[in-house]
Amino acid sequence: MTGSPRIVALAGGVGGAKMADGLVQAAGAECVTVVVNTADDFVLYGLHIAPDLDTVLYTLAGIANPVVGWGIDRDTHATLGAIAGYGRDPWFQVGDRDLATHILRTEALRSGRSLTHVTADLAAALGVRSSILPMTNDRVATMIRTPDGPLEFQDYFVRRRQQDEVIDVAFDGIEAASVTDEVRAAIAAADLIVLCPSNPIVSIGPMLLLPGLREALIAAGALIVAVSPLVGGKALKGPADRMMTSLGHESSAAGVAALYAGLVDGFVLDTVDAELEPRIASGGMRTLVTEAVMRDAPDRGRLATEIVAFGLSRARVPA
Amino acid sequence: MTGSPRIVALAGGVGGAKMADGLVQAAGAECVTVVVNTADDFVLYGLHIAPDLDTVLYTLAGIANPVVGWGIDRDTHATLGAIAGYGRDPWFQVGDRDLATHILRTEALRSGRSLTHVTADLAAALGVRSSILPMTNDRVATMIRTPDGPLEFQDYFVRRRQQDEVIDVAFDGIEAASVTDEVRAAIAAADLIVLCPSNPIVSIGPMLLLPGLREALIAAGALIVAVSPLVGGKALKGPADRMMTSLGHESSAAGVAALYAGLVDGFVLDTVDAELEPRIASGGMRTLVTEAVMRDAPDRGRLATEIVAFGLSRARVPA
Numbered sequence: 335m336t337g338s339p340r341i342v343a344l345a346g347g348v349g350g351a352k353m354a355d356g357l358v359q360a361a362g363a364e365c366v367t368v369v370v371n372t373a374d375d376f377v378l379y380g381l382h383i384a385p386d387l388d389t390v391l392y393t394l395a396g397i398a399n400p401v402v403g404w405g406i407d408r409d410t411h412a413t414l415g416a417i418a419g420y421g422r423d424p425w426f427q428v429g430d431r432d433l434a435t436h437i438l439r440t441e442a443l444r445s446g447r448s449l450t451h452v453t454a455d456l457a458a459a460l461g462v463r464s465s466i467l468p469m470t471n472d473r474v475a476t477m478i479r480t481p482d483g484p485l486e487f488q489d490y491f492v493r494r495r496q497q498d499e500v501i502d503v504a505f506d507g508i509e510a511a512s513v514t515d516e517v518r519a520a521i522a523a524a525d526l527i528v529l530c531p532s533n534p535i536v537s538i539g540p541m542l543l544l545p546g547l548r549e550a551l552i553a554a555g556a557l558i559v560a561v562s563p564l565v566g567g568k569a570l571k572g573p574a575d576r577m578m579t580s581l582g583h584e585s586s587a588a589g590v591a592a593l594y595a596g597l598v599d600g601f602v603l604d605t606v607d608a609e610l611e612p613r614i615a616s617g618g619m620r621t622l623v624t625e626a627v628m629r630d631a632p633d634r635g636r637l638a639t640e641i642v643a644f645g646l647s648r649a650r651v652p653a
Numbered sequence: 654m655t656g657s658p659r660i661v662a663l664a665g666g667v668g669g670a671k672m673a674d675g676l677v678q679a680a681g682a683e684c685v686t687v688v689v690n691t692a693d694d695f696v697l698y699g700l701h702i703a704p705d706l707d708t709v710l711y712t713l714a715g716i717a718n719p720v721v722g723w724g725i726d727r728d729t730h731a732t733l734g735a736i737a738g739y740g741r742d743p744w745f746q747v748g749d750r751d752l753a754t755h756i757l758r759t760e761a762l763r764s765g766r767s768l769t770h771v772t773a774d775l776a777a778a779l780g781v782r783s784s785i786l787p788m789t790n791d792r793v794a795t796m797i798r799t800p801d802g803p804l805e806f807q808d809y810f811v812r813r814r815q816q817d818e819v820i821d822v823a824f825d826g827i828e829a830a831s832v833t834d835e836v837r838a839a840i841a842a843a844d845l846i847v848l849c850p851s852n853p854i855v856s857i858g859p860m861l862l863l864p865g866l867r868e869a870l871i872a873a874g875a876l877i878v879a880v881s882p883l884v885g886g887k888a889l890k891g892p893a894d895r896m897m898t899s900l901g902h903e904s905s906a907a908g909v910a911a912l913y914a915g916l917v918d919g920f921v922l923d924t925v926d927a928e929l930e931p932r933i934a935s936g937g938m939r940t941l942v943t944e945a946v947m948r949d950a951p952d953r954g955r956l957a958t959e960i961v962a963f964g965l966s967r968a969r970v971p972a
Contacts, residue, residue, distance in 0.1 A: 380760030412729050416753030420778040430749045434735030437756075441699030459739040 338365045339525035339646055342556070346371045346537025347386045348403035348571055349563055350530035351393035352628045354464070356638030357528065358394060359631075363463035367520040368394070369547075371532070372449065372468045373476040373505050373540035374487045378426055379417065381436040382443055385488070386537065387453055387468055388435060395460035403571070406431045425493045450514050467520065469541050472511035476536055477504045487536065496573035500580045505540045513546035521550040526645040529560035531626070533574040534593050535581065542597070551597060559600040559645040561637075562587035565627055566606045588613050595619075602626055602641055620648070657684045658844035658965055661875070665690045665856020666705045667722035667890055668882055669849035670712035671947045673783070675957030676847065677713060678950075682782035686839040687713070688866075690851070691768065691787045692795040692824050692859035693806045697745055698736065700755040701762055704807070705856065706772055706787055707754055714779035722890070725750045744812045769833050786839065788860050791830035795855055796823045806855065815892040819899045824859045832865035840869040845964040848879035850945070852893040853912050854900065861916070870916060878919035878964040880956075881906035884946055885925045907932050914938075921945055921960055939967070 341361050343354045345368050354368045368390050375384045385404065392398040392406055399405045409429030418424040428436065435456060442452040448471040457466045476487035480498035490498055521527065532538050538560075542548050551558060567586045569575040578585040583593065587603040591614040594601070601619040603610060604626035615621050622644040628634045660680050662673045664687050673687045687709050694703045704723065711717040711725055718724045728748030737743040747755065754775060761771040767790040776785045795806035799817035809817060840846065851857050857879075861867050870877060886905045888894040897904040902912065906922040907929045913920070920938040922929060923945035930940050941963040947953045 379756050380763055381756065406735075410729065410731050410749070412749035413732060413752045413756070416725075416750035417757065419750075420753060420757055420775065422757070430729070430731035431735035431738075433732045433752070434739060437698050437700065437732070438736065438739055438741070444699055456739065 338362055339642065340365055340367070340520075340523055341526045341528065341642065342367045342369060342520050342524040343528045343530050344369045344371075344532075344538060344541050345386065345390055345530040346532030347389045349628075350386070350532040350537065351390045351398065351403065352634050353528065353530035353561060353638065354390055355393050355631070356628065356634030356636075357642070358464055359635030360638035360642050363394070367465040367467060367524075369467050369469055369517050369520065369541065371537045371540055372470060373474045373508075374491070374536065375473075376475070376486060376488050378428065378436075379422070380440070381433075382440045383426070383428070383436055383488075384439065384449070384453075384468070387466065388432070390466055391435070391453070391457055391460065391462065394457070394462045394464055394466065397460070405429050426488060448514075450516055465516075465520065467514065467517050469513060469517060469544055469547060470511045471514055472507065474508045474511050474540055474544070475506040476540065477506055479504065491573075496576075500573070500577045503535055503539070503577075503581070505543060508540060508543055509545070511544060513544050513550060518546065518550045521547075521554050521556075524554060524556040526642060527551065527554060527556050527558045528641060528645070529558065529594065529598065531561040531563035531570065533563060533569070533572055533577070534590050535574065535577050548597065557599045557645050557648065558597060559602060559622075559641055560590070560594050560598045561602040561626060561641065562590050562604065562607070564590055565604040570627060586610060591617060591619060600645060602644070620644075657681055658961065659684055659686070659839075659842055660845045660847065660961065661686045661688060661839050661843040662847045662849050663688050663851075663857060663860050664705065664709055664849040665851030666693075666708045668947075669705070669851040669856065670709045670717065670722065671953050672847065672849035672880060672957065673709055674712050674950070675947065675953030675955075676961070677783055678954030679957035679961050682713075686784040686786060686843070688786050688788055688836050688839065688860065690856045690859055691789060692793045692827070693810070693855065694792075695794070695805060695807050697747065697755075698741070699759070700752075701759045702745070702747070702755050702807075703758065703768070703772075703787070706785065707751070709785055710754070710772070710776055710779065710781065713776070713781045713783055713785065716779070724748050745807060746811075767833075769835055784835075784839065786833065786836050788832060788836060788863055788866060789830045790833055791826065793827045793830050793859055793863070794825040795859065796825055798823065810892075815895070819892070819896045822854055822858070822896075822900070824862060827859060827862055828864070830863060832863050832869060837865065837869045840866075840873050840875075843873060843875040845961060846870065846873060846875045846877040847960060847964070848877065848913065848917065850880040850882035850889065852882060852888070852891055852896070853909050854893065854896050867916065876918045876964050876967065877916060878921060878941075878960055879909070879913050879917045880921040880945060880960065881909050881923065881926070883909055884923040889946060905929060910936060910938060919964055921963070939963075
């Protein structure tokens with residue numbers, strides 16, 4: 335490794351975006367590549383919406399809504415109101431400024447540009463100097479099986495507020511999809527790879543199942559560090575805890591570590607979960623026990639700085 | 654004719670929408686069908702924009718911006734601002750509420766619905782009880798030939814503010830397009846047909862050139878009355894006067910009447926043009942000389958009431 339460390343973060347939505355922002359603070363924007371889950375992308379009113387990409391984009395551009403973590407700060411909702419006036423259900427909160435992203439993304443995709451190129455254009459226009467890469471240019475769609483039948487992910491997540499029991503999760507189209515060359519190259523060149531504190535089932539999960547991505551991680555020379563999205567057995571945000579339980583996993587940092595076993599070299603867990611550390615370490619992972627909850631921007635930078643030091647403190651153990 | 658007269662108005666943008674609104678006041682919403690020019694439709698940021706349809710729609714829904722005549726009253730422009738923030742030229746004023754129309758229209762067209770059905774759905778959702786019919790479901794695009802080369806219509810009209818000299822006007826795709834069955838049926842059933850005070854070259858013009866529409870007008874049993882968009886030789890709005898001159902027509906009510914000769918039975922002109930009345934009448938048209946400028950909503954109703962009385966006062970002279 336020469337110069338600044340090159341860091342690749344695998345991210346879902348809000349938790350991933352916060353971690354990515356911390357890594358930018360810790361290592362510098364140009365050194366960070368964020369690989370983003372696209373399995374919860376969907377089409378709304380004919381527009382291609384990429385919730386996780388948008389959350390990472392807006393966060394790194396410094397325009398994210400600081401209260402909820404997604405959407406644009408102080409955005410208005412006049413268009414959505416008018417769409418409701420036309421009799422359509424405004425179940426998904428699309429802001430007016432936010433809508434510009436969806437409109438221009440959809441236009442570019444229809445003109446034949448790849449999601450990778452579109453995302454790079456949008457990020458550049460917003461002054462983002464990190465690289466934001468969708469995991470794939472192909473369509474993958476998370477489907478949630480519930481007692482009431484299968485639900486598209488945003489139906490489950492937003493419209494029905496994650497109230498359904500999750501019996502199974504499937505990723506439509508994933509066998510035919512492939513990781514992009516850009517993601518593969520970034521992983522190969524990385525000095526450190528961070529699995530962000532995102533939902534291990536529906537955010538990190540599809541990335542690890544995407545043909546070519548796990549293989550790229552395994553072949554990478556960099557150490558892979560995962561950050562637990564579960565603290566004290568609870569998800570900081572979203573339904574990860576209940577989803578873990580209903581799918582037969584332990585809803586804890588140790589349960590997450592077990593999902594990542596065989597892939598991840600280092601595991602970061604919160605001090606409240608310190609008692610789980612020996613179990614995780616006994617599974618062969620190095621551990622970092624620290625304040626892992628990012629309450630504000632300085633928190634993100636502090637946690638990321640610790641993770642970078644932890645991740646770079648040792649070369650990878652050859653497989 | 655039994656019961657209320659059925660009126661078909663052929664309309665372009667603002668002048669046509671005002672006339673349509675007047676006819677609704679005069680005859681009742683359910684009795685009015687507005688056939689609207691679509692040759693200035695275009696695609697912006699991947700969205701299908703239909704400026705004349707929207708102007709008629711918003712006017713009849715009572716939500717049009719009363720100052721400029723197009724767009725939605727007190728609309729905001731947050732999305733357009735964000736699109737500009739992405740580096741795109743915000744040359745066409747798309748409001749946030751307005752955008753809902755473009756988004757839902759585009760979605761429906763892409764799903765395979767016809768522009769006729771989409772327009773009916775939008776109008777119904779906004780509580781419009783008149784029938785608003787696009788002239789065709791096919792793509793027709795007005796092209797303006799200028800000394801600097803050809804321009805798409807909205808480029809000429811909005812972006813370049815009608816400053817270019819118009820050497821010629823062509824309607825791309827018009828030979829392959831056809832009038833809809835709905836327009837044909839409305840014309841056949843009409844008791845009175847009104848050519849609104851819209852630009853005779855680029856608003857009424859493409860309708861009269863559209864395969865099947867002129868034939869339907871000629872075959873109609875109803876009297877056809879045209880309202881001059883030129884008063885005192887000047888267009889009330891837009892470039893009709895300069896366009897008439899540069900294309901070799903007289904820029905006056907008489908020049909407009911000459912363009913409609915052989916098709917129109919009655920012609921409505923403003924009192925300031927009373928001296929032109931004998932020339933127009935000598936061409937075989939009946940004439941109505943009145944206050945033909947619609948300055949406010951009551952003006953529209955008053956003018957329309959006069960036109961309906963004028964148009965229904967005599968049966969059509971058989972050809």
